[in-house]
Amino acid sequence: MENEFELIANQLYEKGWCITDHFISDDFRKELLQEQQDILSHGQFRLAGVGKGDNFKVKTEIRSDKVFWMDHTSLTLLQTKYWELMSALSRAVNQRCFLGLRSFEAHFAMYPPGSFYLRHLDQFQNVKYRVVTVILYLNDEWTEKDGGALRMYLPMEEGEEKLDVYPKGGRLVVFLSGEIPHEVLTTNKERISITGWFRDIEY
Numbered sequence: 001m002e003n004e005f006e007l008i009a010n011q012l013y014e015k016g017w018c019i020t021d022h023f024i025s026d027d028f029r030k031e032l033l034q035e036q037q038d039i040l041s042h043g044q045f046r047l048a049g050v051g052k053g054d055n056f057k058v059k060t061e062i063r064s065d066k067v068f069w070m071d072h073t074s075l076t077l078l079q080t081k082y083w084e085l086m087s088a089l090s091r092a093v094n095q096r097c098f099l100g101l102r103s104f105e106a107h108f109a110m111y112p113p114g115s116f117y118l119r120h121l122d123q124f125q126n127v128k129y130r131v132v133t134v135i136l137y138l139n140d141e142w143t144e145k146d147g148g149a150l151r152m153y154l155p156m157e158e159g160e161e162k163l164d165v166y167p168k169g170g171r172l173v174v175f176l177s178g179e180i181p182h183e184v185l186t187t188n189k190e191r192i193s194i195t196g197w198f199r200d201i202e203y
């Protein structure tokens with residue numbers, strides 16, 4: 001029998017993306033959400049940027065979320081638990097897909113009401129070390145009227161197909177960072193997640 005990580009790795013291999021509901025327990029989700037709220041209330045979230053190195057810029061006309069980067073050299077207990085889950089996933093993906101994943105980076109993200117992130121690819125133009133994107137949603141509840149869908153543009157033999165994914169708590173979205181363009185549609189409600197990237201470089 002395949003375990004949860006192998007199931008995700010298989011789908012990633014076959015079609016380049018995968019959506020898993022209830023990836024974490026509801027208790028763990030609530031703990032992560034609480035940690036995120038604590039960091040927020042200490043004012044440690046910053047406006048997110050686009051680009052890397054000399055190309056880094058805050059551009060609120062492109063993305064208006066706020067982020068808090070985890071520091072892999074000093075993770076909290078909860079962050080360690082999250083990191084270990086992701087390590088298990090990267091091992092399964094490496095075994096199945098031979099992507100040579102070697103390190104991981106992740107940030108908490110908060111989209112205030114009215115915010116969005118326009119269509120983009122997660123690989124930077126100048127550095128392409130992000131190979132697989134993993135997004136874990138932490139929201140208590142979510143319905144269509146809350147907006148804020150992740151819109152994925154799935155490459156088809158001809159053209160592309162849109163897929164709207166709502167940020168339901170406990171849901172994990174995994175996709176190839178260089179292959180699947182995506183955007184976050186305007187959210188009507190505070191939208192909370194952790195986004196991570198498996199990379200093919202060392203720390």
Ligand SMILES: O=C(O)CCC(=O)C(=O)O
Nearest residue numbers: 117122135150184193195
């Ligand atoms: O939160 C999401 O659904 C997607 C976020 C995203 O595309 C990113 O941070 O690069």
Ligand SMILES: [Fe+2]
Nearest residue numbers: 120121122182
């Ligand atoms: Fe993205």
